[in-house]
Amino acid sequence: MANFQYYTAEALDKLKAELHHLKIQGRSDMAKQIAEARDKGDLSENAEYDAAKDAQGLLELKISKMETVVANARVLDESTIDVTKVSIYSIVKIKNTKTGMEVTYTIVSEEEADLRAGKISVSSPFGKGLLGKHVGEKAEIQAPAGTMEFEIMSLTR
Template sequence: MAKVQYYTPEKFEELKSELQYLKLQGRSDMAKQIAEARDKGDLSENAEYDAAKDAQGLLELKISKMEEIVANARVLDETNIDTSKVSILSKVKIKNKKNGMEVVYTIVSEEEADLKAGKISNSSPFGKGLFGKSVGDTAEIQAPAGKLEFEILEISR
């Protein structure tokens, strides 16, 4: 059974659009490729046909995975997010206790994570370390560089 993932309304719509595109346009394009390969002669020795059938199998696998993701997706209403503790879709301002550097991250699902945009996954070491903390708490995060300590300065949405 797939695990439930939480998404912003925008990301959920993006996932549904991608799935719809794969089902309609992707399958249509794949059928054309198979038909073109079939027209080239003997199927038993037609490498192009075999490749097109393999690509079709991969497309169907991707569609199946996307359907599972969409079926297990939960859309979060940002207005109902509790800002007393760090949770999914919380915007967290933290301060590195060692060097005093302050950073703001938004906690999101794995699929939405984008470090350049300041979005970190709730399943990453940072996301796990910050989850459930309140303003003033210290989060100890085990990073590749060693154990880091961060003070939670602010939680918003």
């Protein structure tokens, strides 16, 4: 069964562009590296050739994974989303009920997650714990440090 991930149209276009770049430019660059290494002599004792072939394998693995992601990607129809509760692409401000610390996160797909940019994955413990909550509700989230309780302060799109 396919594991669908939802993206905005822009995010999906970015993924497709990256995949296209890897297929065209990445493969071309890899072929040049292998050809240069091959020109250096005996392949049985050529560490540079072995490294280039290994890098080629990693590139092909990355391309394969990205093809699967793009094949299972769906564009999110934002008009069908209930904006009164936390869902994918919601911008949610939460407050730790114990420490009073407030932080704002955007709930995104796994591939777009970037904690430094304030984007957390919908499938992360925090993302799962916040999904479906309304402003004013409390969410208990299982973190490595134990159970943490957060209050939903605000919710935007």
